[in-house]
Amino acid sequence: MDVSCFKAYDLRGRVPDQLNAELAERIGRAYVELTSARRVVVGYDIRLSSPEIAEALTTGLRAAGADVYDIGLCGTEQIYFATSHYSMDGGIMVTASHNPKDHNGMKLVGLGSRPISSDNGLNTIRDRVSQPFMDAAVPGRSESLSVEADYIHHLLGYIDGTKINPLKVVVNAGNGGAGPVIDALSRWLPFDFVRLHHEPDGHFPNGVPNPLLEENRAITAEAVVREGADMGIAWDGDYDRCFFFDENGRFIEGYYIVGLLADQFLRKVDGGKIIHDPRLTWNTQELVRKAGGTPIESKTGHAFIKQRMREEDALYGGEMSAHHYFRDFAYCDSGMIPWLLVAERLCQTGQPLSSLIDARIEAFPASGEINRTVDDPARLLAVIEEIYGADAVSVRHVDGLSVEFERWRFNLRMSNTEPLVRLNVESRGDIELMKEKTSELLEEMARLDQPDTRRTAVGTR
Secondary structure: OOOOOEOOOOEEEEOOOOOOHHHHHHHHHHHHHHHOOOEEEEEEOOOOOHHHHHHHHHHHHHHOOOEEEEEEEOOHHHHHHHHHHOOOOEEEEEOOOOOOOOEEEEEEEOHHHOEOOOOOOHHHHHHHOOOOOOOOOOOOOEEEOOOHHHHHHHHHOOOOHHHOOOEEEEEEOOOOOHHHHHHHHHOOOOEEEEEEOOOOOOOOOOOOOOOOOHHHOHHHHHHHHHHOOOEEEEEOOOOOOEEEEOOOOOEEOHHHHHHHHHHHHHOOOOOEEEEEOOOOOHHHHHHHHHOOEEEEEOOOOHHHHHHHHHHHOOOEEEOOOOOEEEHHHOOEEOOOHHHHHHHHHHHHHOOOHHHHHHHHHHHOOEOOOEEEEOOOHHHHHHHHHHHHHOOOOEEEOOOOEEEEOOOEEEEEEEOOOOOEEEEEEEEOOOHHHHHHHHHHHHHHHHHHOOOOOOOOOOOOO
């Protein structure tokens, strides 16, 4: 049996050759064996193959003795919410997020919406699905579960409704699942929503929603300017990530949103811990400390962030990749809570979003993540550390290589799945220095990737 759809954190693959009803049914059986779950939430995204895969998954779960609570068409965060809010034993979301439309997948969680990934059970399920199964003595039952009312109530609990004023907001669901949630929230909020690609459609008539791709941003940016909106928001297919545009239609890098959300949270409480990834850090750390909080660095990736948040009882965790995690959301990521908090901040301050972001970009200009394909990523990181590490203020290995100097820093890390390295560079208030060091590092990486390159330093940094 082909199990190539099993990845480090979830399942993703083409339908039907890598993921199909037969495999989905077996995954359901193996999940129950692994977790001993008796009450499992199941939901699915807007992909055309999702209902069939969810039905087969349900068949497997029930055959193994688990009761299934079907929440139907939803986003990944509603599985997280339902699993924790209703004290279920686990939850499974059928989704391939922003992958091509002929793909599908699953995201699995256990008790308390704790993620199930390759280091805590996903590989066990992978190895089990090819073996025979026995039906449980008593099969589980299946029933529908409506979560919308409780979910919407929970989302609105993150903001102070008395401080919310009318705003015009462009929302681009990308024909994914975010549209119905916006419609439900619109009954409670005094916002004028300009809806783009709003209806869920698994044919993806406007392309698979992935706002990280620059070519997918123009329609949102142009609508913000055309409509005179206060901001724009775009989501991926299962809306566990959201992306922001200011009132000028400018796309805002996720790094600066992490700092803004951390600051907004800490304004509501008396101190607290904030988790951030190590790729870009200075802006987040400064804002968190100024607001009376404690910044804590964690390895990149949702499983690592969520675990560290639980260990530290952190209020909020953010990654520059637009994943935002919340303690009161079972330490899970949401694509709805972030934009509500940003909207609240706009209403409280009366300032445009650009003014909240411009000062942070000026204080800590950043390169954004730059990917390069190299033959030997591990060797490249080792040699870059030799070259730059000797004169650095600090060298850290929380995730890849982080090298810090007085006026600039960089993080260079390997991809988990491809022969890629990912570079991020930032400086303290000096955009030209950031650009200079980014170019210098890219040139050095290209030189070192040549087969005949000797390990030579390039001088003092």
